[in-house]
Amino acid sequence: MENRRDTAKAERRSRIIKAARDLIRETGDAGLSMRALAAKAGVSLATPYNLFGSKRAVLVAVLEDIKGFGTRFASFKSQDPLERILRAARLAVSYYEDDPAFYRALWTSILAASASEERSAIFNQKRDSFWMKLLDDAVAEGLLLPDIDTAVLLRNLDYTFRSVMLHWVIAEIEIEDIQPRVGYGYALALRGAATPKGQQLMLKRLKTFQGQCPTHSATRAHRPAAAETTA
Amino acid sequence: MENRRDTAKAERRSRIIKAARDLIRETGDAGLSMRALAAKAGVSLATPYNLFGSKRAVLVAVLEDIKGFGTRFASFKSQDPLERILRAARLAVSYYEDDPAFYRALWTSILAASASEERSAIFNQKRDSFWMKLLDDAVAEGLLLPDIDTAVLLRNLDYTFRSVMLHWVIAEIEIEDIQPRVGYGYALALRGAATPKGQQLMLKRLKTFQGQCPTHSATRAHRPAAAETTA
DNA sequence: CACGTTCTTATAACGTGATATAAATTTGTC
DNA sequence: GACAAATTTATATCACGTTATAAGAACGTG
Structure with a gap:
């Protein structure tokens, strides 16, 4: 949690979550493919799988990201x-x-x-x-x-x-x-x-x-x- | 419900439902693909879609087929x-x-x-x-x-x-x-x-x-x- | 600085659900 | 028996989630 490596990873994580949120807002669930998500987040297709494991995990992360x-x-x-x-x-x-x-x-x-x-x-x-x-x-x-x-x-x-x-x-x-x-x-x-x-x-x-x-x-x-x- | 055409269709329907039931019993949900289902039911891949519309509809039909x-x-x-x-x-x-x-x-x-x-x-x-x-x-x-x-x-x-x-x-x-x-x-x-x-x-x-x-x-x-x- | 580790990237591939197309087949009707 | 309508069939194709592979970049450590 102090490495520069890990902060970059965390930054990528939150970029993916934000991209998913925006993508849902713009296109609904229909346009929410992993390829589109990766493109919008500016990462490779493999990265969300590395950081979250699956599409579902990304979406659950989106859900948990909502606080307040x-x-x-x-x-x-x-x-x-x-x-x-x-x-x-x-x-x-x-x-x-x-x-x-x-x-x-x-x-x-x-x-x-x-x-x-x-x-x-x-x-x-x-x-x-x-x-x-x-x-x-x-x-x-x-x-x-x-x-x-x-x-x-x-x-x-x-x-x-x-x-x-x-x-x-x-x-x-x-x-x-x-x-x-x-x-x-x-x-x-x-x-x-x-x-x-x-x-x-x-x-x-x-x-x-x-x-x-x-x-x-x-x-x-x-x-x-x-x-x-x-x- | 009296045509020979419709009875054949109904027979195909129930064959697909039975095939789905058996396939789940034998392979679990992992082996339950539409291609495997069609093969087991002895019909073409397109037929379950013609008769039910989607994979989900087939499975719901399996569920509804259980009575008693x-x-x-x-x-x-x-x-x-x-x-x-x-x-x-x-x-x-x-x-x-x-x-x-x-x-x-x-x-x-x-x-x-x-x-x-x-x-x-x-x-x-x-x-x-x-x-x-x-x-x-x-x-x-x-x-x-x-x-x-x-x-x-x-x-x-x-x-x-x-x-x-x-x-x-x-x-x-x-x-x-x-x-x-x-x-x-x-x-x-x-x-x-x-x-x-x-x-x-x-x-x-x-x-x-x-x-x-x-x-x-x-x-x-x-x-x-x-x-x-x-x- | 150089090494080794770790991760991303690019790309290809697999199996999937679903759809489209045209040929082949079955069925009801004359 | 022949024709017309309806559907199954075979096959090709699409986008998708996911995984594998190799190459490359970034980083911490010595």
Whole structure:
């Protein structure tokens, strides 16, 4: 980490990540080939493989390069802990809502790239401590049952998030459906782990989210119905 | 459906599906190329594309060709409805447990195949009516709240199922982890939608499943630790 | 400065999913 | 039986992810 060699390598790494990000923004996932990526980064085709190992690894690196979740969250320290969890979920969703084309292209490419062998851990555990604190706060304030394991609960919340995201990535639901579906799933799971006091709060939110969740074909009514057809 | 032409076409279709199934069984997802598939099915390379459209479509057809869920479920009509739902989930998991190598290879190939444009609906809604009845029974018996939309709840249960499966397919968890994780997720969501009476039942199951769910690195202790290293 | 190591580069190649083309074959109909 | 429509077939081709190879450049060490 001090060699001039390693800094040059790190510089090449970040140049590749930036090139991938730009390429997705400009051409979508269709134009994101390793040859195009190498050309845009100003390196040889072999270099991304040397530095990352595979196309998928490059894209995962792009994903991990996106930071700032903690800073955005800095506000709303008030309110009850359960509400705070729902807000945090809303915030996480907002990343996708702010740049849907980019994230969909990125995830589409990641899914398309072969799975490889690396026990990828796409969904990082760096954020885990953040979420764990939120859950533990809720336990401390008597809103969640003390005998439920918050780590297991958190993983379950994560499952909901991933599934809704994946559902959107494979283009079966719309971007505006994400928020209520994630909210519903979170509120439902939290109510499942809640004390009577916490259950009351979550039941209200549950009903709100339920009302925003389209049931089957009830949706699709107000859609633009454009930009969907491909040549 | 009456032409001799169409029957021959249907026969070719099922020959391709069978060939894909056998090829996965024999060689795993590695040996499953369209050229190998065509050769094994005794057709030209172009034929699977004519009949299915893409590799992914062939594999989805393989998945849909697997039936018998209803028949297996025929037994246990007794018990309370919530318990019946958990049993049904257990049964669904058992399909994967009975032939893990096959299903992992199949899903790996499906995920690897490019997403295409077809709004794939991989997760079929044919089984929906079956599950809806289970949920509606639980409402009728006063175990689930009457003001929750069972269709939305069912979709949430599905999300849990998919996520755990996907987690296993990408090889981050083991086959024996699937059952408790799905059970936990179902019990948690059902408790989130339950009446006080239903909540008592689900809380018990929740604790049981929670005890079977490994928390992070607490797991891996009793694992064979073999066949994992790849060249 | 010169050596050896390490990495990039350029280039070719492999197997892949997918498409295009024209010939050959099957089928329904008269 | 002969014709016309539909499709399979054989084959060639494309872009892709990935790997291998040899040559070259950059760097740390003596």
